[in-house]
Amino acid sequence: MTLELTKEDIVPLLVDQFKDVIDLDADQNLYINAENLHEVCLFFRDDPQFQMDMLRYLDCVDYIDHFELRYALLSLKKNQSAIFKVRLWGRDSLEIPSVVDVWEGANLQEREIYDLMGVEFTNHPNMKRVFLWEGFPGHPLRKDFL
């Protein structure tokens, strides 16, 4: 079985290096500040205790007042998975650093989220719409798109 690392497993390992990046207020999920996303991702990938070599799934949920990006990571070597989330407050000009240089599998997934949710990923090599054409009004998966 794939070992699902819970927040309790991850936080002690993360806290040493990233004291201020973790949003410890939330109770159930591990939240990470958007500014430090890139370093945390690199840490997840390279740290021998995690070895998260695959970005399994990247998704975004629109909670009206904030957007929540969910990074599901997978370590094929150690057969364990981890999940962390990033909150983006507001609805306009949402920006988050891209993780394409960490996991290239994020390439199309980030483009999809940009297309359908309107979250822009900075430093992405090809930040274009993926399903809809350029100039399509709005982002369909947002809750205010009818």
Add this chain to the structure above:
Amino acid sequence: MRIFGVGAIKGLIVTLKYLLRPTFTTQYPEEKLNTSPRFRGNNFVWYEERCTGCSTCAKACPLGIIRIVTHPEPHQQVGSDYQIDVFDIDTGRCMFCALCVEACPYDALHMGGDFERADYVREDLVITTDQLREGAKKPQTQFRPQLEEIGYQGDEELDEHEAGRWSL
């Protein structure tokens, strides 16, 4: 040792074998394949006698294509049926998932086994109440295990007493 070209010749032998064998396909309009009793055709079988007009099927439909209009009788008794004015199914948009059939608590709506209902106009694909009333009553056994238990093969006319889990 492998001789150059043997692999390609093996492939040729396979096709030559099939050249001499009977074909797998059939000639459709003349020969029709037998469909299974559970086959979800693109028509519906509706027993008006069994239907209470509860609209469970319409609620279950993912596309909302079942239109039901009912009215109570002038001196409606508690527990008696509604009168059904309209029961239309727009099969032009139907995806034949049979969720309506699964949902029907009175076994009034069944899938039919017909698959030759192509038409030139989209509106003609709507099964009207009259068509449902007069259509052939050959329900399929989709979600109707009681029909399978009696060995029904989906090709006979059943009346409203036989089609349901319990007689009226």
Add this chain to the structure above:
Amino acid sequence: MNESEKNSDGTESVLLNLGPQHPSTHGVFRLRTLLDGEEVIDVEPIFGYLHRGSSKLAEERSYTQVITLTDRLDYLAGMSNNLAYITALEKLTEISPPERARYLRVIMVELMRIASHLMGIGFLINDLGAWITPLMHMFREREKILDLFEMVCGARITFSYMRLGGVSHDLPIGFEKSINEFLDDFENKIKEYENLLLGNEIILSRMVGVAPLTGERAINCSVTGPNLRASGVDWDLRKKDPYEIYDQIDFEVPLGEKGDNWDRLVVRIEEMKQSVRIIRQCMYGLPQGPYRTDTDFFVRPPEGEAYGMVEAPKGELGFYLVSDGTIAPYRMGIRSPSFINLTVLRELCVGWKLADIIVNFGTLDINVGEVDR
């Protein structure tokens, strides 16, 4: 990419649009390729022509009604999509199906895997230029599988077979005989396919060593499924994170070595053999008992979220469900393997010939219905 860019020898590159209407793009899919003569300089997949907004549609349907939407994602593997969605839903609602239903699900999903791989290989060889003979031979076997599905659930493509807490139908009378006949026949047919395809020098020369993909790159690009295993990475959710009853079943995970087109072809053929093995074991050990639990049609899961995934024929298919306690999901995300596997397409094609683009695209086994969703 720029068309007017001069190559090193002073010639100009050719910009060629393969698609959206093209015989070998398996649907409406566009490959914008930049060519230097026959050699590929750049490839950019452009898609979305089949985008139906399944995620958005799901937000307005009840959990049971969403099952019908999942059928239409990867329309060559409807059962697997059903199962992936139901896995997520069952994690969300914490309802577990009875034992018989688990067996039935595995039987159906493995049959579906055979059907999907048959199509993948058939269209691949068709893209190689074999008129349509291998494709028709594969269609023939797939047709028999679809007949089995029709016996069980009444539909051939859009099954809507899985239900929360079970499956919608029990096996019909006579199914066991039919499936055994099919499996016995199919094992011979696999041998025939091997005769027809695997020894052929032309296929060998077109596939061996073409477009290799290393394991590290495959993992980094989130490639899953047979494409990942062809690169030699031993990763199969059925083994590594068993769902349903896969932990009780004895089967092997075929692995490739270099991740070239040949490995991707052979891995698929070997997987079909393993699927036959799995189905035989399931039919042998099929327990009696109920095939579904009683659940509400308009089920209201508790607030929360769940990610359920299965090893679909194309790769890891996952559904991410967020519930707000109402009858409809607040958000349904789909991790579609075809979509994410496309990440490596450019890498596979660049440097090879125009004819190889088609083959590389074929061996990735993309289903446009799943890419565009």
Add this chain to the structure above:
Amino acid sequence: MWAKWIAKMQTRLFNIAVLILLTPVFLLVYIIKEPIVYYGSLNILSGINFFIGLFILVNFLLVVTTMLTFVERRLVARMQNRIGPNRVGPFGILQGFADLIKLITKEDLVPTLANRTVFSLAPILIMAPVLLMFAVIPILPGFTIADLDIGIFYVVAITSLGSLGVFAAGWASNSKYSLYGAVRGVAQLVSYEVPLVLSICTIVLLAGSLNLNQITGAQEIPFILVQPLAFVIVLFSVAAELNRTPFDLNEADSEIVAGFHTEYSGTKFALIYGTEYLAAFGWSVVIAILFLGRLEPGVGGFLILMAKTSIILFLFFWFRGTWPRVRIDQILAIAWKIMFPLATINIIVTGGAILLVQSLFNLKSGTPLGLQPLAIIAIINIVLFVVLLLVLPLIKGLGRFDDELKARGLEIKGGN
């Protein structure tokens, strides 16, 4: 103004243009080959009868072409577990004619940016050489329209003109797919002409003549037994020249849609499509004449020739029903790295063998070889063929798949 009018009328008058342009082509044959040699008792080809003969021949060929499309579809369909076209006429034998009528009555589209003149001429350029090829093909012993002394040379020369039409079609369409098809077609044809001619040279060496009548006459033993290697090379070179599987690169439907005829429709497409089968028929007759024994006189002889032709045609259909296509670099590699050396070896060995038997049997050079000398050459060549089959996989590069797969622990499956 004037050019515009011509361009406008071209498409409308296309059908008439085909007839008008094809007639001089036959006149040309008539004028070049003067006097036409009339043979034997069948002296019908004189004066106006010449044109009646041509009329019969051309119509026979067109009927054969239409039938061949049907036959191929039926045969390949059976290989694919299908029935194939069976609706038009008894068993569907009129399917080809139905297709033809459909194509002729279709709108004759010319792409806006195409070069109209070349675009319209290309189908004729493709078809004319193939029709011309039949001028020298003997149907019965000594029965030809033009009994050229350089018969087989004429066939090779005239059919390679077809590539001009292919290139014209591909270039004039102003489509990238078409251009790719055209370039591929020319590259392929230039490569395969070489082994083809070299292999035919061995036949010419054996027969001592370029005349097709004399080549058939010299076949005491069918030359397929005397020259098995040349037969294989000719078969595949012809497949490449006819754009048939596994060398159908210039109309590779899965890569470049339809290659050089992507933009063609209506009558023009019918011409191109028909030519494909006509050329296949023509080359099959030539191969049958070159390799499959003597011509026999009478109606029976004609039927025997057609039976031999059908065998070759069936091979082409069979390949198409089974094999995939090779890649452009591979097709050129096969031509230059495999077929060209093999053809060279073959011609050297055959030449040596002929010298050997000439000294053994005290034959003067130029006299036809008898049965026994041919038998000796046959034995030498069959041994060569078998040896080459066994040696080929040992050559580094050819057997590379086996080595590579063995290194990966994979055996090529598909035994029993």
